[in-house]
Each structure stands twice: as structure tokens, then as C-alpha cells.
Amino acid sequence: MKYVCLIVFTVVILSGCWDIKEVEQQLYIHALAVDYKNGKFVLYGQVISFNNLAKQEGGASRQPQTTATVKGSGETINDAAFDLYTTAQQRFSWEHITAIVYTENTLKSGKILHVNDFLQRYYQIRNIIWTFGTKEPIEEVFAAKPILNITVLYSQLSNPDDIYKQSSSIKPIQLFELNRKLSEPAYTTHIPYLSTSKKTWKENKKEHLVAYIGGSGYLRGKKYVGYVPRDQLFGDRWMTKDVNRTKLSVKEDNKTIVVGPTINIKSKISPVMLNNKVKFTIDVKADFKTTEILKFKTHKELKELAENEIRKQIEETYKKGLNNKIDIYELSDVLYKQKNKEWKKIAQNGVIPLEPDTINKINVNVTILNTEQLKNK
Structure with missing residues (x-):
């Protein structure tokens, strides 16, 4: 009888782990981007694989880093988010998002407070994610990645503070800080703008697309004020x-x-x-x-x-x-x-x-x- 009880107790404890999914059974959204045009929200998700991260930290050889971009649209942010699921082959995980990118259309439309309200209400998205604006197509920004097959987790998009500490120019800003400044009655808030370039890096004699902070956009409340390029912000x-x-x-x-x-x-x-x-x-x-x-x-x-x-x-x-x-x-x-x-x-x-x-x-x-x-x- 003692052994029967032990077996039953063990089964009950282990049963709590049966619904856990393996890493390869989910799609991980690394960054989000929001566009607003023709009265609709267009939501982009940059999906990455964590396979290369373990090899990089373990010292093994790195495999080519792969990323994918998924797009959904709708009259609301929630509509656009659910539209992402339409063609998904696996379950999405929103818990590893490190950045949000607003297109200039979104900033000019005055919808940023609406977008940020959605981000704050969704429990899987943290308030410490980095925030950016951009003038460039989102597909181009999300296609940029580090050299030498380094994981995108260590890129300008997800880790701008590390580069800022070495060479401080335009200060990166996190979501909680952006929301605080947008609520201040007299504040003019800056948002770092992402740009891309193929001119500075080559890998195996081929041009390599990288992202960098090329300037700042400015907001007062939800109103877009303007943009100033990096070389005018010294x-x-x-x-x-x-x-x-x-x-x-x-x-x-x-x-x-x-x-x-x-x-x-x-x-x-x-x-x-x-x-x-x-x-x-x-x-x-x-x-x-x-x-x-x-x-x-x-x-x-x-x-x-x-x-x-x-x-x-x-x-x-x-x-x-x-x-x-x-x-x-x-x-x-x-x-x-x-x-x-x-x-x-x-x-x-x-x-x-x-x-x-x-x-x-x-x-x-x-x-x-x-x-x-x-x-x-």
C-alpha cells in the first residue's frame, strides 16, 4: 500500500507539467511594429529562433541567424493582433518582446496613446521594452541583423543601451518612460528613429544590412511635432x-x-x-x-x-x-x-x-x- 501511494503521489505532481510546450513548439515574437494607414492598424511581428542563442553562449559554432516577419491588419490593434494568428502554423508567444517600433504614419496620426494602452493592458508584454520610430519600411528594419550570425537579441533593436554606454549620442527610451513623459503637460518627448544601411558593413565581401539610430522624432502629448536627423543633434x-x-x-x-x-x-x-x-x-x-x-x-x-x-x-x-x-x-x-x-x-x-x-x-x-x-x- 505504501508503494501504491508513492506512485499515485508522484503521478499527481508530474501531471502539472504535462501541458508545457517545448521551445520548438512555439513562435517567439521578438519585436513589434505598428503602422496606421487608410484608417486601419497594421501590426508587424518579427519572429526569431532561440536555437542560435544557446550555441552562441555555449561557444559552439553559430548557424545562420534566421528571422521572419508576420503582418496582420484591422480596425483596432486587437483586430490586427488576432489577424496575425490567421496563417500561423504554431502558437505565438508574446512574452519575449524586447522592442516596439512606430512608423511615422502612426506617430503623425496621434494613435500612439491608443497603441500604448493596448501594450500596457496585454499582460505578456512588459513595460521595459525599448521604443523606436522609423521612416523606413518595417520589412526593411526587421530584415536588418547583426554580423557573424550573432543573434538579434544582441542588436540595436533589442539592446540599444549597451551601445549607448560606449558612445552616447541619442538616448534610448523604454515604454514606461515614454508613457510617463507623454502624460506630462509641458514635456516634449523624443523617440529614437531607426534607420538601415548597407554602406558600412560587409560580410564575406557582400553588403550587410544593419540598423542604427539615425535621428529623433518628437512628440508633445500625442501630437507629433517633427524629426531631427542625428548629425543635427550633437x-x-x-x-x-x-x-x-x-x-x-x-x-x-x-x-x-x-x-x-x-x-x-x-x-x-x-x-x-x-x-x-x-x-x-x-x-x-x-x-x-x-x-x-x-x-x-x-x-x-x-x-x-x-x-x-x-x-x-x-x-x-x-x-x-x-x-x-x-x-x-x-x-x-x-x-x-x-x-x-x-x-x-x-x-x-x-x-x-x-x-x-x-x-x-x-x-x-x-x-x-x-x-x-x-x-x-
């Missing part, structure tokens, strides 16, 4: 919190003379009211390591040139935003939080009027770290 990195490491090229007569990484970047924006107009003072501190010197300069000269270059980049990016009616440095939000009464008096639809002289002073203090190199020179 000033924004000096104003962004948590910048880890970024390159500074010091120039003289439009020629680069010193290059190196800049670290420990800190910025502060201080508003003051003058004659019923708001003016802002910006203070930036940074440490500069000179790793390449093409023309000798004294410590004092190099410090001055570096500070002027950072100040110039901040001014130029502000002007680019001003020309496109984009509050890139979130000055409206600064005034809203620091001088709320003044903000209420001058704000129009949540935004304060910005003029070329709204930023009236930019103080930059650069510390040259490896001064011995200058002395030896």
Missing part, C-alpha cells in the same frame, strides 16, 4: 542626463586638431523672468581625455577651444529645434517644474514661446584630464 548629448561617454572633436579654423572621449557630463538649466519674458542659463561641466593631438595647444588654449566647441553645438542644436518648432531641451518642462506660476502665465498649449535669445547664457567648464600628455608634447 548639442543634445551635453544636455541629456546619464550620458556615459561621448566623443568630442576640438576644431580650429574648421579643422579637427584634438579628439578624445568626454565623460562625467553634467548639465543644469536655470530659468529667470526678465520683463515678463523667460530666459534660461545653461551650465555644463565635463571631463575631456585627449587621445589624439594633431596640433599642439597649451592647456589653457585647449580648454578654451573645447568649451567653445561644446557651447557652439548646444547653440546649433537649439536653433535646429527652433526652426522646426521643437523644444529639444525641454525648456517648457524646466519652467513648469521650477517656476510653475510663470509657466501658467506664458504657456500656450503647454509650450512656452521660444525665441533665438531665450537661452541667454551658456556656461561651459571643461576639465582636461591627461594634462601630462600636453606637458610631454
Whole structure:
């Protein structure tokens, strides 16, 4: 009798695992993309295989990485999601989604809050997924993948923060942070834009399609404000919190003379009211390591040139935003939080009027770290 009870008890315990599906019995959606056109939502899913991940981490040879894209459409996001199931050959798993990509049509339509509400309500999708915009066809973005058969789990799409720590330019943003900023009354929110390129990488002498962050789109609430390309946003990195490491090229007569990484970047924006107009003072501190010197300069000269270059980049990016009616440095939000009464008096639809002289002073203090190199020179 004792052995019979033991067998029955064992069977009862093991029966709870009978409905578990093996890895190869499901389709895993790695990234989602949402388009909106002709009054309908078009939902894209990038489906990947986890087979190569185990081989990569185990040190074995890598097999060619395969991805697939599935598309569904409908009048609502749920309709589009269920449309994905129509031609599926296996059950979909939504638990491993790492990114959401909004097409520019979706952002311009003002449907982003509707999309994000769906993402938050669906329990299998986490709030920490990365968010991106794009001007390019989704099939092209989802077709891009890392070189050397590295799994797409380690790509710009699913792991942008790792690359940002090495070279900080446009800060990646997660879904929970995006939703928080969209709900702020005075915030202008940026969304990194994905672009693709075949020009920079070749594998076995063949062009290789890769994705990269090529600029930023901007939203105020659910309203799309505009887009600024990467090469016009150099000033924004000096104003962004948590910048880890970024390159500074010091120039003289439009020629680069010193290059190196800049670290420990800190910025502060201080508003003051003058004659019923708001003016802002910006203070930036940074440490500069000179790793390449093409023309000798004294410590004092190099410090001055570096500070002027950072100040110039901040001014130029502000002007680019001003020309496109984009509050890139979130000055409206600064005034809203620091001088709320003044903000209420001058704000129009949540935004304060910005003029070329709204930023009236930019103080930059650069510390040259490896001064011995200058002395030896």
C-alpha cells in the first residue's frame, strides 16, 4: 500500500507539467511594429529562433541567424493582433518582446496613446521594452541583423543601451518612460528613429544590412511635432542626463586638431523672468581625455577651444529645434517644474514661446584630464 501511494503521489505532481510546450513548439515574437494607414492598424511581428542563442553562449559554432516577419491588419490593434494568428502554423508567444517600433504614419496620426494602452493592458508584454520610430519600411528594419550570425537579441533593436554606454549620442527610451513623459503637460518627448544601411558593413565581401539610430522624432502629448536627423543633434548629448561617454572633436579654423572621449557630463538649466519674458542659463561641466593631438595647444588654449566647441553645438542644436518648432531641451518642462506660476502665465498649449535669445547664457567648464600628455608634447 505504501508503494501504491508513492506512485499515485508522484503521478499527481508530474501531471502539472504535462501541458508545457517545448521551445520548438512555439513562435517567439521578438519585436513589434505598428503602422496606421487608410484608417486601419497594421501590426508587424518579427519572429526569431532561440536555437542560435544557446550555441552562441555555449561557444559552439553559430548557424545562420534566421528571422521572419508576420503582418496582420484591422480596425483596432486587437483586430490586427488576432489577424496575425490567421496563417500561423504554431502558437505565438508574446512574452519575449524586447522592442516596439512606430512608423511615422502612426506617430503623425496621434494613435500612439491608443497603441500604448493596448501594450500596457496585454499582460505578456512588459513595460521595459525599448521604443523606436522609423521612416523606413518595417520589412526593411526587421530584415536588418547583426554580423557573424550573432543573434538579434544582441542588436540595436533589442539592446540599444549597451551601445549607448560606449558612445552616447541619442538616448534610448523604454515604454514606461515614454508613457510617463507623454502624460506630462509641458514635456516634449523624443523617440529614437531607426534607420538601415548597407554602406558600412560587409560580410564575406557582400553588403550587410544593419540598423542604427539615425535621428529623433518628437512628440508633445500625442501630437507629433517633427524629426531631427542625428548629425543635427550633437548639442543634445551635453544636455541629456546619464550620458556615459561621448566623443568630442576640438576644431580650429574648421579643422579637427584634438579628439578624445568626454565623460562625467553634467548639465543644469536655470530659468529667470526678465520683463515678463523667460530666459534660461545653461551650465555644463565635463571631463575631456585627449587621445589624439594633431596640433599642439597649451592647456589653457585647449580648454578654451573645447568649451567653445561644446557651447557652439548646444547653440546649433537649439536653433535646429527652433526652426522646426521643437523644444529639444525641454525648456517648457524646466519652467513648469521650477517656476510653475510663470509657466501658467506664458504657456500656450503647454509650450512656452521660444525665441533665438531665450537661452541667454551658456556656461561651459571643461576639465582636461591627461594634462601630462600636453606637458610631454
